[in-house]
Amino acid sequence: MSQAASTLSEASPSNRFALAALPLGGAAIGGSPIFVRLSEVGPMATAFWRVALALIPILIVSLLKKDAGPKPQSLSDYGMLILPGVMLALDLGAWHLSLTMTSVANATLLANLAPVFVTLIAFLFFSVRISRIFLFGLVLALSGVVILKGGPAAIGNGDLSGDGIAMIAAFFYACYILAIGRLRSRFDTIRIMLWSTACAAVCIFPIGLIYEGHMLPATVYGWSIVFGLAFISHAGGQVAITYALAYLPAAFSSLTLLLQPVVAAILAWALLNEAIGTMQALGGAVVLAGIMVARRG
Numbered sequence: 001m002s003q004a005a006s007t008l009s010e011a012s013p014s015n016r017f018a019l020a021a022l023p024l025g026g027a028a029i030g031g032s033p034i035f036v037r038l039s040e041v042g043p044m045a046t047a048f049w050r051v052a053l054a055l056i057p058i059l060i061v062s063l064l065k066k067d068a069g070p071k072p073q074s075l076s077d078y079g080m081l082i083l084p085g086v087m088l089a090l091d092l093g094a095w096h097l098s099l100t101m102t103s104v105a106n107a108t109l110l111a112n113l114a115p116v117f118v119t120l121i122a123f124l125f126f127s128v129r130i131s132r133i134f135l136f137g138l139v140l141a142l143s144g145v146v147i148l149k150g151g152p153a154a155i156g157n158g159d160l161s162g163d164g165i166a167m168i169a170a171f172f173y174a175c176y177i178l179a180i181g182r183l184r185s186r187f188d189t190i191r192i193m194l195w196s197t198a199c200a201a202v203c204i205f206p207i208g209l210i211y212e213g214h215m216l217p218a219t220v221y222g223w224s225i226v227f228g229l230a231f232i233s234h235a236g237g238q239v240a241i242t243y244a245l246a247y248l249p250a251a252f253s254s255l256t257l258l259l260q261p262v263v264a265a266i267l268a269w270a271l272l273n274e275a276i277g278t279m280q281a282l283g284g285a286v287v288l289a290g291i292m293v294a295r296r297g
Helices: 003-009 013-030 032-038 043-064 075-099 104-111 114-126 132-148 152-157 161-183 189-211 220-245 250-272 278-296
Strands: none
Touching: 013 032, 013 220, 013 250, 032 043, 032 075, 032 104, 032 220, 032 250, 043 075, 043 189, 043 220, 075 104, 075 161, 075 189, 104 132, 104 161, 104 250, 104 278, 114 132, 114 161, 114 278, 132 278, 161 189, 250 278
């Protein structure tokens, strides 16, 4: 028996619960594009309700917590707390829009390129060295994108707008991750989540109101979809993963990266009749492999 298997077999109850919470969290987040597709309102309005309703549990936790850590003291502090919310708004707006323009599988898979963009941004602006392993993973992931679209000929002739917007969403999510990373040493997690989620809601609302006009779901079913997106996928999925990674090795986070596009593709096939072709499945596998290799680098 390997050391990892032995460790898992002797895991404490907390570790065993974390081991169950991790795939559940990944599956919950993987279901978010289905909620977006089934929503009665447009992609921007859906993105607004996703973060606005998620504020409810976050606000409750922040009120119940006795020690919320240091408060912002200067305009610079407030700017740093606002920046992740702006990036999150751009990420969700672009990704939700891409879900209406390309397949659920493609949009979810390409949005997972965020770790690659994180490293590239860190290299360009923070002088972080890039390893050969990362470069190999990057080439592998980009090759997978070409395969995903049916090869070079299809890339030249196909409609790439939806897939391109999904990759833009991945870039903004990378910016969000980097902005959050710079805040963690100064502010409490709940404070960061509260500010970023509230700022994202404030940024998305006028965009949805101007370009879509109709912000309110018309039926109980419509409200159940946006509540499900906010509570199950956005808040519940993130909480489950955050809890799990407090007890499990960081390498286990790769499981959620693999689960999300797989769950999204399966649900899209079952609920939205989106078939997965051979080239799409092969390209998706290559993209995921490239992302995994790049993360190791």
